[in-house]
Amino acid sequence: MRIGQGWDLHRLEKGRPLIIGGVTVPFEKGCAAHSDGDVLIHALIDALLGAAAEGNIGILFPDSDPQYKNADSRELLRETVKRLSPRWKTVNVDATVVLQAPKLNPFIDEMRSRLAADLNLDTAAVSIKPKTHEKIGSVGRGEAVEAFVSVLIAPAE
Numbered sequence: 001m002r003i004g005q006g007w008d009l010h011r012l013e014k015g016r017p018l019i020i021g022g023v024t025v026p027f028e029k030g031c032a033a034h035s036d037g038d039v040l041i042h043a044l045i046d047a048l049l050g051a052a053a054e055g056n057i058g059i060l061f062p063d064s065d066p067q068y069k070n071a072d073s074r075e076l077l078r079e080t081v082k083r084l085s086p087r088w089k090t091v092n093v094d095a096t097v098v099l100q101a102p103k104l105n106p107f108i109d110e111m112r113s114r115l116a117a118d119l120n121l122d123t124a125a126v127s128i129k130p131k132t133h134e135k136i137g138s139v140g141r142g143e144a145v146e147a148f149v150s151v152l153i154a155p156a157e
């Protein structure tokens, strides 16, 4: 088995959709990004690529490529899973999303089931834990959102 970790941060701006773990969370601000700005999925893709030692999200899906403008991050995740699938399958995911507001707890189960579907996993193998940043720093002032992801992968049969 192999372990991988991923991290991502996005700036929050007024008038942008806030999409986390494939779920649109109602809020006045969202992620400024080339793609749909899904910070959790970006960290998850990097964790998967890191576990397999197959590069990083910026190499696979360059933000200079117009093909990925406003890209649906779930599609990028499914593409990553497909790329690794001849050699690796995902065992479990444990993630932390750091966001001052809004509260994410009502959306966590929907995020887990969407990510589990994209990873061909049982929802029980996908954990997502929301945290605040105690009102300090850029995340605590509501200027950014951050995600940390650990994954375990095992050889495909």
Ligand code: MG
Pocket: 008, 009, 010, 033, 037, 038, 039, 042
């Ligand atoms: Mg990103």
